[in-house]
Amino acid sequence: xxxxxxxxxxxxxxxxxxxxxxxxxxxxxxxxxxxxxxxxxxxxxxxxxxxxxxxxxxxxxxxxxxxxxxxxxxxxxxxxxxxxxxxxxxxxxxxxxxxxxxxxxxxxxx
Amino acid sequence: xxxxxxxxxxxxxxxxxxxxxxxxxxxxxxxxxxxxxxxxxxxxxxxxxxxxxxxxxxxxxxxxxxxxxxxxxxxxxxxxxxxxxxxxxxxxxxxxxxxxxxxxxxxxxxxxxxxxx
Numbered sequence: 001x002x003x004x005x006x007x008x009x010x011x012x013x014x015x016x017x018x019x020x021x022x023x024x025x026x027x028x029x030x031x032x033x034x035x036x037x038x039x040x041x042x043x044x045x046x047x048x049x050x051x052x053x054x055x056x057x058x059x060x061x062x063x064x065x066x067x068x069x070x071x072x073x074x075x076x077x078x079x080x081x082x083x084x085x086x087x088x089x090x091x092x093x094x095x096x097x098x099x100x101x102x103x104x105x106x107x108x109x110x
Numbered sequence: 111x112x113x114x115x116x117x118x119x120x121x122x123x124x125x126x127x128x129x130x131x132x133x134x135x136x137x138x139x140x141x142x143x144x145x146x147x148x149x150x151x152x153x154x155x156x157x158x159x160x161x162x163x164x165x166x167x168x169x170x171x172x173x174x175x176x177x178x179x180x181x182x183x184x185x186x187x188x189x190x191x192x193x194x195x196x197x198x199x200x201x202x203x204x205x206x207x208x209x210x211x212x213x214x215x216x217x218x219x220x221x222x223x224x225x226x227x
Contacts (some may be wrong), residue, residue: 004152004194006152008141009150033181035185041222042149043113043114043218043221044153044201044203044218045217046215049215061116086152086153086193088152095141095158095160096143096158096205096207096214096216097143097155097158097166098143098145098153098155098216099155100152100153100154101152102150102151102152105152
């Protein structure tokens with residue numbers, strides 16, 4: 001069975017501080033990992049995916065297959081980064097259906 | 111095209127009543143997904159369509175739940191004999207399967223919030 005765990009329900013940092021949102025997964029094959037974000041009063045949207053290896057809005061995430069992790073990082077947090085962040089996984093014959101973690105609420109204080 | 115739309119945005123019903131939700135995906139998208147999200151949890155997969163074919167259903171989808179996607183365009187999710195435990199946000203998402211990529215970005219709708227009294 002596939003599972004995504006986000007151990008932190010809430011994360012608070014000050015503006016300009018580094019931020020790391022943790023994500024661990026369990027999956028027997030080769031997964032594809034995503035970070036989705038939901039800003040206040042907006043719909044869920046894709047932030048980044050591991051195969052793209054991009055930096056989006058200053059965020060990066062590296063897939064570590066040995067540790068089965070896909071942590072989201074940003075060196076200098078901004079107030080507009082405050083949102084709910086979900087780590088998600090798909091793979092195999094799942095037709096792209098996503099398995100989400102419980103989410104982490106990030107609050108960046110001024 | 112303003113993205114995935116869902117109707118209604120909010121639904122309050124009494125226990126035992128039937129409800130139906132509609133999802134209109136992005137027009138060229140052939141994949142459509144339904145998820146359910148309860149308070150404090152991430153979205154959970156319910157069912158998936160590729161064009162008009164329903165290819166997968168979660169065991170979360172009891173016999174009271176049925177989904178359709180006639181003609182491979184919009185989709186409906188019906189819940190019969192609603193229970194208080196059905197209270198949740200119901201999310202629809204769509205994506206385009208291309209020959210090059212298997213798992214393309216899913217675009218989510220705003221959701222339908224169901225409250226069962």
